[in-house]
Amino acid sequence: MSLSSVSILIDQETIPIEVEKFLVDISIEVERHRTKVPAGYRGFVPSDYRKLYFVLRLIERKCLTCGMKFCEWGSGIGVATMVASMVGFEAHGIEIDPALVEVAESLSDEHELPVKIACGSFVPEGVDDLIDSAFAENAGSISMVTEAVDAYAELGLQIDEFDIIFCFPWPTDGNLTAEIFDRCAATGAVLVTYDEIDGYTLRRKD
Secondary structure: OOEEEOOOOOOOOOOOHHHHHHHHHHHHHHHHHHOOOOOOOOOOOOOOHHHHHHHHHHHHHOOOOOOOEEEEEOOOOOHHHHHHHHHOOEEEEEEOOHHHHHHHHHHHHHOOOOOEEEEOEOOOOOOHHHHHHHHHHOOOOOOOOOOOOEHHHHHOOOHHHOOEEEEOOOHHHHHHHHHHHHHHOOOOOEEEEEEOOOEEEEEEEO
């Protein structure tokens, strides 16, 4: 892959009052959906949204991306997308579960945040070979839903128009997520991923 690691040192700045209030207000909704697993889906698992704020602020402040278009792959109830909006990104999310999309839209309206959440798949055309390889490497099973409505048409944007992609992949999907980004994202775009052990990782497409 043509992805290089981006080293970051997060400043321990204070979260603005409006961001902290938003995260506190939304915490009940986050917990409610964290424990609810809709039939046919893997459910919603939240990221560390406070640390994400610091990561995105660092990216924005140090101009680590060429532009300000943000997309969250698997956006759940949209909290990370809304945090990105509060940092100043033009924030979009893609979520396959229509019930979660409905919640995200309600929350963004309630908090008056200009985000757009599309219902469908973030998996683009032209990556079938990557998906087949992922199935083979994971004994015929991956968590990523690879067949669904193309969400990019609803957003009116393609992967290579985003400057930053954020994803919290399931363990079986980590390599596939990076491979899709590597093939389809624009040169210079940054992939931000999160896992509960290693925290946030940044990689740039060279």
